[in-house]
Amino acid sequence: MFLINLKIALRNLRKNLGFSFINIGGLALGMACCLLLLLYVNYEWSYDKQFKDKDRIYVSRINLNINGRIATTIANPDKLSDAARQSIPAIENATRMAMSGEDNKLFSHEHQNFKLNAPSVDPSFLQVFNYDYVYGDAKSALSTPESVVLTESTAKKLFGNENPLGQTLKFDRRKLLKVSAVVKDQPKNQSIQYDALLSWSFYEQEHPEIKNRGWGTITCWTFFKLKDKNQFDAADAALRKIIKSNDPNTQLEAFLFPLTKFHLYNDFSNGKVTGGRIDQVRLFLFLAFCVLLIACINYMNLSTARSEKRAREVGIRKALGSRRQTLVGQFILESMVISMMAVLLAFGLLELALPYFNNLLNISMSISYGSYQIWMVLAGLILLTGFLAGSYPAFYLSSFIPVKVLKGPIGTGKSSLPVRKILVVLQFSLSICMIICAIIVYTQTQYMKNKPLGFAPDNLVQMDLEGEWKKPAKLELLKDELKKSGAISSSSEFAQGFTKDGSITGDFSWPGKEKNDNSVINYRSIGYEFSSTIGAEIVKGRDFSPKFVADTSSSILINQALADKMGIKDPVGIQVRLGDNNPPLTIVGVLKNYSNENLGLKSPPTFFYYSKSDNKTLLLRLNPAQNLSASINKIKDICQSLNPEYPVELSFVNADLSGKLEAERLLSVLSNFFGGFAIFISCLGLLGLALYMAEQRKKEISIRKVLGADLKSILILLNTDFIKLVFLSNLIAFPVAFILVTNWLKSYDYKISVSAMPFALAALMSLTIALLTVSLQSFKVAKANAVDALKYE
Structure with missing residues (x-):
């Protein structure tokens, strides 16, 4: 019976080629869209699930109590990792990853120079996260301060196909590092991405001041690996108390968050997770269902539209003894055949669309035909679509009464x-x-x-301050030379990349601040001519200037958001404090709010201070009267002549935005x-x-x-x-x-x-x-x- 029904189904498809083409094409298009969306959903869902012990790995997040409202951040105190490992029995291992903002550093080998993303981590990082090793192993890697771990693609860039173990690299043109291991490249659907890994002890050598940081300074990521995932509740409860036990005055509370949810659940409100990228994933999952449903409804309508032509066939078959169940089976089988053809066509369309989508989304989705899961999904999609699309036509067409349909026109329109x-x-x-x-x-x-945006992003470029630019005299020479060349109209230093998140503090106080006010204030270090360089407006007072000696030590600028927070109508001349033991700071100007870190949110309360040592970026306002390409080439030539050992990398703020x-x-x-x-x-x-x-x-x-x-x-x-x-x-x-x-x-x-x-x-x-x-x-x-x-x- 199955073969007979299959033969009838194929015959009907061949008899009505135009109609079959529309039916199969519509269903295939819906399936292709559905499969593409499901592939993307699966890609997002698979983030950070490649690790062997993924169910036991957690990232520590911090809740900050700000005037009764809880803010959540990923930044942790440096001291948390060791303290938790020693005092919480449920923790098997712990590791830190620095958030210094200095990850992209120059690495040199012979005459090759590369900027690499190289965060500093504890040696235990390689025990918490299992990586596949091309050379070396987790035990020997990062065993000394001068050790460096490379990814496979980075090793090939620097050393070609030779074994790099024991080879030396020069870090920042100053220090020699030895390659201790090479790991395979991380897939793109991992949250932790890097080109190389440096040791935490090397980071401490580069920044000796970090050893004196208190519990209130949050500058690193912290990861924990539990002995048993069932011990999560006990470990989390203990971790929540640990900062308070070491610093009774703190407003910080650490808690464990699953690594497998780190990518998708990144929005928090009042200390509770409220969503994040998971909302977008759910939206696309719903969209996939809607598109498939629309395609199935389309099939139902097209199939039942031919009811008049199929009516006599049903009548004759019923008159010859066919039961309704048999007819339902035949129409469902026809639907399954169409569904199978549509799936095959959909996969062809999917393969054509995948390269475009991978390029559009900057990801690497692919169809793993060797995986049994893909064939289960394929079979499930054929059955689901076949039954969903064919159910209504099957039950509707099989309901025709033989006497009526054989007598003549059946007039089925009113009921259907x-x-x-x-x-x-x-x-x-x-x-x-x-x-x-x-x-x-x-x-x-x-x-x-x-x-x-409150500033002028056009013709604004930035570059890292490294090498000779760390010397104040050499940096001033560079700025003078760039102005003389006509390439720029102004320049100023900045704390970090202009569009990146920066530092916060809860120790900022002003006259009239209430004792129970736990406001967290952003702060950034800047140089002279900051407002004119970024194109922001000084609404009250003035910008920092070399004419005022006090600007280098005891003056600050604030933005309008902070002035509103303070509730002071004219804050210029008001003295404020950063910590109880530090000398007072005088507000010399109020900067109009500008959006550079999050374009959809209001500017947070921020103050700015002058510094020669804390700045990591140089902002350059290109001369509008000169050709853009000519200005960029002049900047590169002058930088290369004054700082020849460091390649010049300029980025446009507009592109970053x-x-x-x-x-x-x-x-x-x-x-x-x-x-x-x-x-x-x-x-x-x-x-x-x-x-x-x-x-x-x-x-x-x-x-x-x-x-x-x-x-x-x-x-x-x-x-x-x-x-x-x-x-x-x-x-x-x-x-x-x-x-x-x-x-x-x-x-x-x-x-x-x-x-x-x-x-x-x-x-x-x-x-x-x-x-x-x-x-x-x-x-x-x-x-x-x-x-x-x-x-x-």
């Missing part, structure tokens, strides 16, 4: 049409909702990209892409309904033509019903889309207002597309010869 209309409305509602969300996501992204919108850009691109496919597949469903109604009403239309109805009135008659369906779809989609986008926009301080324009645009787009789709079939029916439909009546 409402269900089919509901399916079309559901299709279009989902598609319209996706279109509205895509429009608003794009609008918000453009708003954040184009909104005034664009990276801040990567998540929004990704959401916008994917929403537009899959929303477009959803509306296209929905139109195929609408075409199916148009085919069905045209088949049901062809005699009615013919009678109307015989009685004198013109083409225009017939087109209006046929299209009105479909316009009602699309209009109803819009009414359903509008409130759903409004709720979704309103909740999404809540995470931004700077956001667009949800206007009627996206909804009107989506409505117009859906109506236009629906009219074009239906009119093609309606025009064909209206132009048909009435004699063909009525000659046997």
Whole structure:
């Protein structure tokens, strides 16, 4: 029986090639979109799950009590790792990773120079995280302060194909390091990425002051490996008490967070995890289901649209003794065959689309055909789609009564049409909702990209301060030479990369500050001409200047957010303190708020102090009167002549800011892409309904033509019903889309207002597309010869 049903299914497909092509194509397109989204969801979900003991590895996060509200950070005290390992029995191992902001350092071998991401870690880092070793092993790696561990690709860049063990590298053109191990490159879906690893003891040699840091200084990541994952509760409870027991005045509390959730769950509110990238993953998972559902509904509509042609087949088979279950099985099998063909076509489309998406998202997704999981997913998708798409046509077609269908036209429209209309409305509602969300996501992204930032990012570049630039006299010479050349109009030093997060403190106090005020204030070190270099406005007072000697030691600038926080109308001249034991600092100017670290949030309260030693970056304002390329070349030539041992690497602040919108850009691109496919597949469903109604009403239309109805009135008659369906779809989609986008926009301080324009645009787009789709079939029916439909009546 199975072979007979299979033969009938293949025969029906071959008999109606055009119809089969539309059916399989629509289903394949929906499946390809669904599979692509599922691949991305799986890629995000697999982050940090490659480690052998992943269930026992935890990252320590810190809660800070700020005036009754809890803020959460990844930065930890340096002392936490050793103290926890010694005092908490449940902890098997612990390790630190420095957050110095100096990870990209110059490494040299012979005449080759490379900037490498090389964080400093404890030797236990290689026991907590298991890596595959090309050379060396975890025990010997990082055993001395001069040891360095390289990744395989870094080792090839520096040493080619030779064994690099025991070879020396020069760090920052000053110190020799010895290669102690080479590990295989980390996959891109790991949170901890590096080119090389340095030892913590070497970091302490480079920064002797860190040994004197207190429990309130949070500057590193800390990872713990438990002896047993079931001991989590005991270990977490003990860790929460450890900082308080060593510093009774602290507002800090450490807690354990699973490494496997580190990438996806990165948003916290009042000390509790509230989401993060997992929200985007859930959205794409829901989007995958919606696209697949739309494709299945499209198949249902197209299949049942041919009910008149399949009715007599069903009647004859029933008259010959076929049971309804047998007929259901046949139609389900037909659906499974179409589903299998659609899956094969979908995988072809998927392979074509993957390189584009990998390039777009800067990731490395691939289909592992050797994995049994992919074949289980494939079989599951065929069965799910086949049953989901074929269930309604199977039960509907098998319900025909033999006497009626063999007698003549069956008039099945009244009973089946409402269900089919509901399916079309559901299709279009989902598609319209996706279109509205895509429009608003794009609008918000453009708003954040184009909104005034409070400074001028155009023609602003930055470079690391290294080598000769650490000498104040040489740095001043560089700045003078660049100005004389006409390449720049101004320059200033800055604490770190201009778009990176910086330092915070809870020890900042001002006149009138309440005793129970635990405000955390941002602070940055800067140089002279800071406001003119970045293009920010001094609203009160002045900028730092070499004319004022006190600016180098006892003066600070504050931003408007900090002035508002202090509640002082004119803070210029007010004295504040950073810690009780330090001398007072005088506010000499108020800087207008600017957004450079998080474009969607308000500027945090920040103060700025002058420093020659704490700055890591030089900001350069390019001369607008000179050609951009000429200015860049002059800067590189002058830097190379004054600091020849260090390659010049300039980065545009504008480009770094664009990276801040990567998540929004990704959401916008994917929403537009899959929303477009959803509306296209929905139109195929609408075409199916148009085919069905045209088949049901062809005699009615013919009678109307015989009685004198013109083409225009017939087109209006046929299209009105479909316009009602699309209009109803819009009414359903509008409130759903409004709720979704309103909740999404809540995470931004700077956001667009949800206007009627996206909804009107989506409505117009859906109506236009629906009219074009239906009119093609309606025009064909209206132009048909009435004699063909009525000659046997």
